[in-house]
Amino acid sequence: MQSNEKIVSQIKEILRPLIPGHIEIKTDADLTADLGLDSLKVMSIIESLEDHLDLSIPINILSEVRTINDLALQIQKLNHKEGN
Amino acid sequence: MGIFDKFQPLAEIRRDMEKKCSDFFNLVIKDITSPTEAVVNGRAVIHAGSNNYLGLTFDPHCIQAACTAAQKEGTGTTGSRMANGTYSGHLDLEQELSNFFGRLKTIIFSTGYTANLAMLSTVVGSEDVILIDADCHASIYDGCRLGTADIIRFRHNDTNDLEKRLRRLEKRHTNVLIVVEGLYSMLGDRAPLAAIAALKNKYGAYLMVDEAHSMGVIGQTGRGLAEEAGVEDSVDFIVGTFSKSLGAIGGFCTSNHPELDMIRYASRPYIFTASPSPATIASTRAALALLPQPERRRRLWSNADRLYKRLKNLGFCVGPEVSPVIAVRCSKPENAYTLWNKLLAQGVYVNMVLPPATPDGGALLRCSLSAAHTTEQINKIGDAFAALPPHRMN
Numbered sequence: 001m002q003s004n005e006k007i008v009s010q011i012k013e014i015l016r017p018l019i020p021g022h023i024e025i026k027t028d029a030d031l032t033a034d035l036g037l038d039s040l041k042v043m044s045i046i047e048s049l050e051d052h053l054d055l056s057i058p059i060n061i062l063s064e065v066r067t068i069n070d071l072a073l074q075i076q077k078l079n080h081k082e083g084n
Numbered sequence: 085m086g087i088f089d090k091f092q093p094l095a096e097i098r099r100d101m102e103k104k105c106s107d108f109f110n111l112v113i114k115d116i117t118s119p120t121e122a123v124v125n126g127r128a129v130i131h132a133g134s135n136n137y138l139g140l141t142f143d144p145h146c147i148q149a150a151c152t153a154a155q156k157e158g159t160g161t162t163g164s165r166m167a168n169g170t171y172s173g174h175l176d177l178e179q180e181l182s183n184f185f186g187r188l189k190t191i192i193f194s195t196g197y198t199a200n201l202a203m204l205s206t207v208v209g210s211e212d213v214i215l216i217d218a219d220c221h222a223s224i225y226d227g228c229r230l231g232t233a234d235i236i237r238f239r240h241n242d243t244n245d246l247e248k249r250l251r252r253l254e255k256r257h258t259n260v261l262i263v264v265e266g267l268y269s270m271l272g273d274r275a276p277l278a279a280i281a282a283l284k285n286k287y288g289a290y291l292m293v294d295e296a297h298s299m300g301v302i303g304q305t306g307r308g309l310a311e312e313a314g315v316e317d318s319v320d321f322i323v324g325t326f327s328k329s330l331g332a333i334g335g336f337c338t339s340n341h342p343e344l345d346m347i348r349y350a351s352r353p354y355i356f357t358a359s360p361s362p363a364t365i366a367s368t369r370a371a372l373a374l375l376p377q378p379e380r381r382r383r384l385w386s387n388a389d390r391l392y393k394r395l396k397n398l399g400f401c402v403g404p405e406v407s408p409v410i411a412v413r414c415s416k417p418e419n420a421y422t423l424w425n426k427l428l429a430q431g432v433y434v435n436m437v438l439p440p441a442t443p444d445g446g447a448l449l450r451c452s453l454s455a456a457h458t459t460e461q462i463n464k465i466g467d468a469f470a471a472l473p474p475h476r477m478n
Contacts, residue, residue, distance in 0.1 A: 039440050040439065040440050040445050043218070043237070046237075047239065056253070057236070058213075058234035059235045059236070060234055
């Protein structure tokens with residue numbers, strides 16, 4: 001199973017091209033309020049993560065996700081559920 | 085923070101947009117003079133955004149049926165079927181839809197939106213998974229959200245991506261319901277249904293097809309994409325609407341699974357909604373009887389072919405295939421307002437669709453054509469687009 005640090009690092013890597021360069025991507029930053037992502041960009045990030053991690057991410061989890069840390073936690077739970 | 089404070093950003097966007105496109109936000113259709121003509125903001129226009137694919141809203145048989153039913157049974161049912169009772173017209177329409185689609189069971193709903201809410205929130209449970217095409221309509225997303233199943237998207241019309249997800253799900257040993265649309269409402273493209281049906285069979289999944297925009301439009305007798313693709317036996321559930329080719333309002337689900345009837349007792353969007361009115365049921369039944377006739381479909385596709393090719397030849401970025409839904413892409417929403425206004429000024433009303441309702445974040449000027457459009461009207465729609473400043477499309 002992938003570590004939390006590795007998942008966070010992959011999320012940051014996917015986010016970087018979508019966020020203006022001057023904004024620091026902190027793990028507790030709010031994806032919408034702090035990083036300025038709209039719903040379409042969030043869905044695009046989910047698709048990229050699915051490809052990187054070879055995992056299907058149910059969109060139900062998004063109600064529990066506000067920050068990068070939240071997203072990483074949900075992905076860890078999914079990995080656990082899928083036995084990856 | 086008050087309950088309305090969260091709407092402030094939305095209010096600011098609306099104020100800003102209203103300055104640029106006040107006609108759009110204050111639009112009133114005062115008169116509807118035919119299936120294809122209206123008076124919009126005081127101006128007579130060709131209505132090219134109605135989804136009135138077969139032009140049946142003014143069919144004399146449908147109007148007469150609605151009038152007779154209203155006079156005989158009143159204007160409304162004033163409640164749900166569970167509480168106020170089922171009218172004979174409800175059962176007659178369900179049987180006629182079953183006959184039309186060649187299926188065992190049909191349930192009708194008060195709108196197409198409710199049909200998706202009712203089915204998707206109920207037919208699958210908390211251990212199940214729904215796989216939806218990313219471009220599915222909001223009613224499909226909302227129906228999924230109302231239920232408890234895991235919701236997983238696959239890339240639009242990408243059967244490789246769908247199979248990847250079906251393969252991953254194999255180890256969960258769970259029920260999987262695949263949901264697609266016959267004709268996608270924004271770009272007018274079709275699902276690759278034969279390939280999707282093959283995957284459904286390969287992985288032992290269930291398949292639901294929303295034929296809202298394809299019923300009456302596609303297929304030799306108008307049964308939609310499943311008929312045209314020759315895969316009706318592989319489709320577990322067909323959902324649809326009465327508000328497009330049937331010219332009324334309402335929705336349905338039809339299936340060969342006899343258990344479909346149990347949805348009536350388990351689905352809150354079915355139980356707790358007022359049932360369709362006698363006039364709606366009567367005009368829908370009259371329209372359904374006309375659906376197998378091919379002439380309107382031929383005219384519709386002839387119109388679609390003419391306008392699609394004209395706009396494509398003019399250099400507009402249109403959808404991937406000829407369709408009665410012809411959407412012109414416009415990458416900047418602020419340009420779409422200007423162009424929409426210019427079309428209206430030339431007497432052509434189209435739908436302006438803005439993000440996030442569009443598939444790729446741009447804006448769309450969306451036409452939906454009708455069998456009732458004359459060749460002259462189609463030419464006028466094309467002329468209006470031809471007069472738009474091309475640099476504004478970028």
